[in-house]
Amino acid sequence: MIRRIVTDLVELRQKSELIQNAQELSGLLNDLVHTLDIQNQRAVGLAAPQIGIKKQVALIRCGQDRFFLINPVIVDHGYHDVVSKEGCLSLPGFNIPVDRWVEITVESGIDGRRTTKTYTGYTGIVVQHEVDHLNGKTILDRKHRRRR
Numbered sequence: 001m002i003r004r005i006v007t008d009l010v011e012l013r014q015k016s017e018l019i020q021n022a023q024e025l026s027g028l029l030n031d032l033v034h035t036l037d038i039q040n041q042r043a044v045g046l047a048a049p050q051i052g053i054k055k056q057v058a059l060i061r062c063g064q065d066r067f068f069l070i071n072p073v074i075v076d077h078g079y080h081d082v083v084s085k086e087g088c089l090s091l092p093g094f095n096i097p098v099d100r101w102v103e104i105t106v107e108s109g110i111d112g113r114r115t116t117k118t119y120t121g122y123t124g125i126v127v128q129h130e131v132d133h134l135n136g137k138t139i140l141d142r143k144h145r146r147r148r
């Protein structure tokens with residue numbers, strides 16, 4: 001099912017619930033794929049709360065990297081950060097500089113079957129953007145501030 005994109009900041013700032021079992025994913029994964037397909041061919045990610053479902057699932061579609069993230073937690077990051085200029089399907093018209101890590105390690109999956117993976121470069125940045133959505137954060141909350 002193609003769902004409407006949530007653009008309401010109050011709603012976007014709520015934290016999503018953990019996925020407890022695989023049945024909860026039924027339908028949801030397809031809804032993410034179909035909604036992203038119809039919304040914008042150039043969009044590289046979509047999180048469940050952006051289609052009105054406050055559960056910790058996101059779709060990443062970044063070049064050759066295509067995967068779902070379930071209950072992701074960033075458990076580690078490298079020393080370097082980067083300023084990334086980002087837009088968001090939920091915040092049309094915004095394209096703002098955001099602070100991101102160059103390399104992150106993410107633990108994800110349903111309890112008891114969790115795995116750890118490291119992401120770098122653009123895919124890593126997209127993962128950080130989507131993990132933020134699941135935690136109720138948007139690019140507006142991550143805006144880069146010039147350091148003294």
Ligand SMILES: [Zn+2]
Pocket residue numbers: 087088089090129133
């Ligand atoms: Zn977004």
